[in-house]
Amino acid sequence: MGANDGILSTASLIVGVAAGAADHVTILLAGVAGMTAGALSMAAGEYVSVSSQEDVEQADIAKEKRELKQNPEAELDELTAIYETRGLPPPLAREVAEHLTEADALGAHLRDEIGLTDLSPPRPLQAALVSALTFAAGASVPLAVGAVAPLDDLQLWVGGATLLALGTLGALGAQAGGASRRRGAIRVTIWGLVAMGVTSAIGSIVGATL
Structure with a gap:
């Protein structure tokens, strides 16, 4: 482009x-x-553009960290509900949510709740340099x-x-x-x-x- x-x-x-x-x-x-x-x-x-994206992502990450710390049970229920809407039966959805929460609760919520599939940090200076060149x-x-x-x-x-x-x-x-x-x-x-x-x-x- x-x-x-x-x-x-x-x-x-x-x-x-x-x-x-x-x-x-x-x-x-x-x-x-x-x-x-x-x-x-x-x-x-x-x-x-990339800096704004980075700000939004960092704000989302901080929000999820705070919610997981303050109310982990509600966050587990939220993750379970997400998997149910995707077609898993309730018992299996709960089991998957529990396993993923145990393995990486923050990563599971960022990926499945917010949609952050790429967890590598944005690089504004690198993006700016590439665009200019x-x-x-x-x-x-x-x-x-x-x-x-x-x-x-x-x-x-x-x-x-x-x-x-x-x-x-x-x-x-x-x-x-x-x-x-x-x-x-x-x-x-x-x-x-x-x-x-x-x-x-x-x-x-x-x-x-x-």
């Missing part, structure tokens, strides 16, 4: 500025600024092509490279998820073409106006 976003947003920015009849230096400056701003924005957004890596594709493409044909060069990169990532992403590679490639390519087309048209209009 970060790489796709970096490719498309930077390519659209470059194409839009180029359509406004800007010179090569201005186009590249806009591309670098877009890549930098986008990477930092992705990092900040991911950091805030993937965005920058994607943005480097249209930026590199824009740096070497002739000004007169820059939109075609950048557009073609962008669609190729998007299609490749779309196919790889679909394959990783077990979906159709062709459908994944076509879907992201069409939307990429639309985004660059709209941005180019707006750039032309604004450039002519100014």
Whole structure:
């Protein structure tokens, strides 16, 4: 997602500025600024999102610890009721709840009551760094092509490279998820073409106006 976003947003920015009849230096400056701003924005957004998730999870864990300490019998009944709603007969549900409580009461409640299946702590800084790097890596594709493409044909060069990169990532992403590679490639390519087309048209209009 970060790489796709970096490719498309930077390519659209470059194409839009180029359509406004800007010179090569201005186009590249806009591309670098877009890549930098986008990477930092992705990092900040991911950091805030994962940090918020961490805060919620820590609050849930503290709440369950407190309830298990203050009223363990009620918590055992609650766990039993959960297993009954999932289809276990009451005696078996109670037995399972007792065994899991004895083995790891907190883990059982976090998993089956709250839905925390991944008990590894979130890593906001790591998530922010990965988001920034993937965005920058994607943005480097249209930026590199824009740096070497002739000004007169820059939109075609950048557009073609962008669609190729998007299609490749779309196919790889679909394959990783077990979906159709062709459908994944076509879907992201069409939307990429639309985004660059709209941005180019707006750039032309604004450039002519100014």
